[in-house]
Amino acid sequence: MAAVISGTSDTPTLPGSLANGSTTDDTTPSLSGTLSAELAAGQKVQVFDGDTPLQPPATVTGLQWQFTPAAALAQGAHKFSAAVIGADGRTGSRSPVFALTIAVPGLQSVTPTEVVRATPTVLTFTGTAWPSAGLSVVPMTDEFDTCTAPSIQGTTRFDVTCDFQKLGDQPVEIRLNGQTIGQAQVKVTSNVSDVTWRSPSTNGFGQEAVRPGEAVTFRVTGTQLLRGGRFTLFLDDISACTAPTREVGDPTQTERQFECTLSDVTRLGLKAVIVQDNALGSAATQRLWDQQVFQVTPFAGDLNSNAILDWWERRYGLIGSGEAIAAADPDRDGRTNLQEWLAGTDPTVANPLGQFNVSSATPSVGERISIWFSNVWEGAKSIWLDFGNGVSQLIAIITGGSTAPVEQSFSGSAGTISAEYRGADGQAVGLQTFRIELLPLPTGQIEKVYSDTLTKPGLIANGGSTDDTTPTFTGSLSASLTSGQKVKLYRNAREIGLYDVFVNGTTWSITLPTPLEPGLHRFFVVVIAPDGTYSRFSAAYSVYVGSTQVSTFKIPHSGISVSRCFQAGDNTLVACGGLGAIALSGANKQDGMLADIDQMSYSTVGSYSKEECVKDNVTGLMWEGKAASGLRAGVNTYTNFGDGRVGDASAYLAAVNAQSLCGFTDWRLPTLDELQSIVDYGKPFPGPVINTVWFPNTIGAYYWSSSPYVVSESYVWYVDFESGNTVYDYRDYHPIRLVRSVQ
Known part of the structure; x- marks a missing residue:
């Protein structure tokens, strides 16, 4: 007879002997027992789980046997017994039951998932089969993060109090007897909840704007703020005060507030208030508060309190004696010019800070104008100008209370100038804003183009052809030019020649100084300001130079079927x-x-294959076919600068014409409209959206056209043969397909 004596767990989390009725996290626990007599030949010891025989048979040595299940057992209660099975297969008496419960600890959730930095918080870990001892929670990021020993609340929950120092998502490990059995994550938020301040001009603590030169006391609110006095408060990373200079309230109540003071906040504008933890372990110099909420504003027009004058007197000595006060109050009404200007009560009083001057009251867009100041108050030692771009530019004050002129131009409908006056210490003492209305740039139009050749003289219509490689252009302007403005003629978004267009009042003309190459050209006229700002481009005027004009073709059907x-x-x-x-x-x-109108239709050209050339029966255009490899392979890509460089479409075009593809030497890049005419919009994305029977070796990619993007000469239009869309792009590498016009 066999008997079960004991069990053993070999897991690293809960190893050791297992008594009858105990619990283990080992899903393959070892069992051992004894025999009443040695086994005879053919006999074996069989271990049962309930009535289920387990494999393999037990290992027997003399009167001892041992057993480890070959397969993991399910979690839950198990009743083990053993019996001897004879050589004839008969089972002997089964031993008394040895009971074990298999329960593997597992994490399900942790609450809360968000905690406040430096604030001890109870975390509840919910799971299964938590043992009564051996559990611990270990923070994984910062050595200053701590968690207490767990308080076990049964087999499905335990509580831990943790204190985190580093912001952000922080991982913790759940360990059993030093072995990791799970991991959780909590989000650590700032323990600074608010920053407020007060100054002599504010109504207590809040977030009101302060005046330049005031002492400002900041109050930082949160939890556990005074550990080691490691906090610093900044304004835009420049001014700083280090905490704590004063505790507020009862520091035993989670150290909720501290105050610090900056004695002289003067620089005008909106600033970020930054509260920073200077150094704490690996979480050094963390920003616990960073918000653009603090503002220093100049004295506003509705402020007429003597406190303003007191401030000026204390800081700059503007009014210090009876004579000075009398001189500052020429109308003897008991209020100085400064008071009246600040209060806005006397419109005849000029700005006491200085007089703004400009060389032109109504300049044009892009016109450079001179700006200077005169009669500047003696307490101001420099003026800093911002021309609407957020960049301050120093304009120095010279002898006599005036400044040297500076030149500036503006775009848009108006120019805005902010002038910040600064005292001897470099701090702001006042702010002025000026608005300059701008006259728009004139716009131009191309009205007529003439040829003076003997063979084909006279007017060249828009879209017409000519054999004159240096035609004459004339047009009009919406208004006369002002000083420094020029008219430029552009071809395909590139400036023509090195010469300015001749202007007479509101008309202009130019005879092209450089001969045009054969082909289609699109011209635009534009007015340029002295600073390089340009007006709206005119409408295009197209001219074809050469004996063969680009075909005016029918638009073929899009390819959309009658079922779509x-x-x-x-x-x-x-x-x-x-x-x-x-x-x-x-x-x-x-x-x-x-779908039955001008359906897409193609045909071969003579005896040439589709990989050489194909004719469009609707438009009349002849298209280059693409080969599987070689010079004209469909996968080849080219730049589109038009300057003959290696790898450019222009170099490829020259090579194809040199070979007389399909017997012709007038191949060219197609216009955008021509290239789009072979797109089959009945083909699904990602294409290629083209009839690949007639256009083999076509890839779904961007194909270059000859049509420039008129806003910038760096870009050219292309057709996307994945989707059929037309887009402009930088002149980088894309495939091309040449075309020629059939006479």
Whole structure:
């Protein structure tokens, strides 16, 4: 007979002997026992879990046997017994039950998931099979983070009090007898909840604007703020006061507030208040508060208190004697000019800080004007100007209370200038803002283009052709130019020549100084200000130079089929002849309803293959085919600078014409409209959206056109053969497909 005597766990978390009725986290616990007599030949010891025999059979040595399950046992209660099985398969008497409960500790959740920095907080860990001893929680980021020993609240919960110092998401490990059995994460937020301040001009603590030169006391509110006095308060990383200079309230109540004072806050403008922890372990110099809420403003017009004059007197000595006061109050009404200007009660009183001057009261956009100040108050030693770009520029005060002139230009409809007056110590004493209304730049138009060749003289229509490589352009301006303004003619978004356009009043003209190359050219005229600002571009005027004009072609159908129309109230595509589609747009309004008009149609050219050239039967254009490899491989890409450089579309074009592709030497880059005419919008994304039977070796990519992007000469239009969209791009590497116009 076999008997179960003991069990053993070999897990690193709960190792050791297991008594009858105990609990373990070992899913393959070892069992051992004894025999009443040695086994005969063919006999074996079988271990049972309930009535289920377990494998493998026990290992027997003399009167001792041992057993470890081959497969992990399920969590829960188990009743083990053992019996001897004879050589004939008969099972002997089973031993008394040895009971074990298998329970593996596991984490389910932790609450709360967000805690306040430096504030001890009770975290509750919910899970399964928490043992009564051996558990610990260990912070993983900062050596100054701490967690107490767990308070076990049964097998499904334990509580731990943790104190974190580093902000952000912080991981903790749950360990059992030193072994990690789970990990959780808590978010640590700042223990600074608010910053307020007060000064002589504010109504107690709050976040009101203060006046320049005032002493400001800051109050920082939060929890556990005074540990070691390690906090510092900054204004824009410049001024600073270190805490604590004064505790507020009862420091035993979680040290909720401290105060510090900056004695002389003068620089005007909006500033960030920053509260920083200077050094605490690995969480050194953490920003616990960083908000743009503090503002120093100049004295406003509605302030007429003597406190303002007192401030000026204390700081700069503007009014110090009876004679000075009398001189500052020429109308003898008991109020100085400074008071009246600040209060806005006397419109005849000039700004006592200084007189603003400008060389032109109504300058044009881009015109450079001179700006200077005169009659500057003697207490101001420098003026800093901001021309609306947030950058301060020093304009020095010279002898006699005036400044040297500075030049500046503006764009838009108006220019804004802020002048900050500063005293001898470099701190602001006042602020003025000025607005300059601007006249818009004139705009130009191209009205006529002329040829003076003997073969084809006279007017060249917009879109027409000419054999004159240096035609004459004339046009008009919306207004006469002012000093420094110029008119420039652009070709394909590139400036023509090195010469300015001749201007006479509101008309202009130019004969091109440099011959044009054969091909299509688009011209624009623009007015340039002295600082380089330019007006709106004129409408384009197209001229084709050469004996063959670009074809004016029909627009082929888009490729949308008769089954791909939209219907009212639904994005699902339906038959174009159905009632839903007609109700949305009416008959013959959607592309699919016009599928039988100018359908896409192509044909071969002579005996040439589709990889060489193809003719569009609708537009009349002849298109280059793309090969699988070699010079004209469909995967080849090129830049589009047009200067003949290696790897550029212009170099490729020259190479193809040198080979007389399909017997022709007048191949060119297509215009945007021409290239889009072969897009088949019936093809789904990602394409290629083209008839690949007639255009083999086409890839779904951007294909260059010859059409420039008129706003910037750095860009050219292309067609995306993944989607059919037209977009402009920098002249970098993309595929190309050449075209020629058929006479």
